[in-house]
Amino acid sequence: MSAENLLITEEMLARYYDLNKMKKEIDAEMSQLKTNFHAYMDEHEGINKKGELVEGKYKLIRQIRKSEKFHEKDTVALLEEMQLDDLIKVVKKPDDGKINAAIELGLLAEENLEDCRIASYSPAIAVKKL
Numbered sequence: 001m002s003a004e005n006l007l008i009t010e011e012m013l014a015r016y017y018d019l020n021k022m023k024k025e026i027d028a029e030m031s032q033l034k035t036n037f038h039a040y041m042d043e044h045e046g047i048n049k050k051g052e053l054v055e056g057k058y059k060l061i062r063q064i065r066k067s068e069k070f071h072e073k074d075t076v077a078l079l080e081e082m083q084l085d086d087l088i089k090v091v092k093k094p095d096d097g098k099i100n101a102a103i104e105l106g107l108l109a110e111e112n113l114e115d116c117r118i119a120s121y122s123p124a125i126a127v128k129k130l
Contacts, residue, residue, distance in 0.1 A: 017127045037062065 045051030102108040
């Protein structure tokens with residue numbers, strides 16, 4: 001599709017506006033229903049417990065996904081204390097704040113970083129009713 005062949009009409013903008021409004025209402029209602037379903041499951045199955053409920057032609061299924069992470073500060077301290085430094089990841093990454101400050105102070109030329117910068121763009125559409 002080339003931009004030359006596209007036509008944007010008031011009807012298209014109105015439809016987009018109406019659909020976006022409906023989407024927000026639907027999302028809010030679904031969020032409230034999910035809250036109710038989780039409250040029901042918490043009460044009848046237990047907190048963080050999976051469960052099922054059949055009502056008429058519908059089945060409500062609650063799944064529980066568990067993810068675990070290590071508390072970084074405490075884990076690193078413990079591993080260092082146990083002299084298990086090989087189990088600690090050292091991550092080197094640029095400090096944006098310090099780099100920008102160095103550029104402002106003239107300690108680093110922006111041209112030196114020309115090939116290092118990554119720009120990302122994310123287009124967004126908004127239609128408002130006048």
